[in-house]
Amino acid sequence: MKITPHYLEGLFHVEVDPHIDTRGLFARVFCEMEFADAGLATRWVQMNVSFNSIAGTVRGLHFQTAKAAEAKVVRCIRGLAHDIALDLRRNSESFGRHAVIELDSDRRNALYIPSGFAHGFQTLVDGTELQYLHSGFYDPKNEGGVNALDPTIAVDWPLPISEMSDRDASLPPLEEVQPL
Numbered sequence: 001m002k003i004t005p006h007y008l009e010g011l012f013h014v015e016v017d018p019h020i021d022t023r024g025l026f027a028r029v030f031c032e033m034e035f036a037d038a039g040l041a042t043r044w045v046q047m048n049v050s051f052n053s054i055a056g057t058v059r060g061l062h063f064q065t066a067k068a069a070e071a072k073v074v075r076c077i078r079g080l081a082h083d084i085a086l087d088l089r090r091n092s093e094s095f096g097r098h099a100v101i102e103l104d105s106d107r108r109n110a111l112y113i114p115s116g117f118a119h120g121f122q123t124l125v126d127g128t129e130l131q132y133l134h135s136g137f138y139d140p141k142n143e144g145g146v147n148a149l150d151p152t153i154a155v156d157w158p159l160p161i162s163e164m165s166d167r168d169a170s171l172p173p174l175e176e177v178q179p180l
Contacts, residue, residue: 001028003038003112008099009092010114011085012040014073015107027108029075030133040112041071046134049077052123056162060120061086061146061153061171066180068143069115070136076103079128081121082158086146089116090179098153103130116180118146120168122157145171 002015016027032042050059061084064070074083086098101111103121113119121130148155148164150173 001031001034003034003040006099006101006111008085008087008094008097010116011099012038012112013101014110014112016109018108029108029110030073041114041135043135044073044133045137048132048134049129050132051127051129052163053126054162055123055126055128056159057123057128058120058148058157058161058164059168060084061118061148062120063088063118063144063146063180064115064136064139065142065144068136068139069180070134071115072113072119072135073110073133074103074113074119074121075108075110075131076105077129077131078105079126080104080124081128081130082124083111083121084119084148084155085111085113086118086120086153086174087116088118088146088177088180092116095179096153096174098155100155118144120148122159122161124159144177146177147171147173150174
């Protein structure tokens with residue numbers, strides 16, 4: 001496993017080192033010791049999946065407020081996703097900036113997202129499924145979001161948006177969201 005810092009402080013790209021033979025492959029996708037050595041969360045209390053039938057679907061940008069803030073490890077387990085992490089940390093030099101990484105089920109890569117970031121994605125192929133590890137329990141009273149179409153964030157979505165929930169489309173722009 002290779003854990004590489006991303007250009008926004010606190011984000012990490014997690015890549016597997018597969019052992020391939022005639023049977024297929026075997027790879028570690030999590031190692032408590034390696035995550036701890038990199039200063040990352042190692043306790044995961046919840047795992048979720050998001051299945052999306054249509055390419056171009058956008059979900060997010062979601063976060064949990066400080067009281068329920070959580071780190072996440074997001075991995076694409078089927079298909080391909082254009083993954084976004086938006087820095088909402090109050091004292092961060094990169095507040096309001098976002099990072100993009102392509103999560104690919106064939107590569108089995110993941111993105112480690114620390115607390116203080118909003119997260120979202122766009123599916124690039126039909127039938128894309130993402131799996132999330134969460135360091136904290138979901139709390140609906142502490143959920144928040146930033147509108148993924150906010151021009152001040154300027155996310156370059158690679159496909160036309162085919163699906164987006166009414167809830168996500170009505171999230172506030174970044175300027176109306178309190179830093180975390």
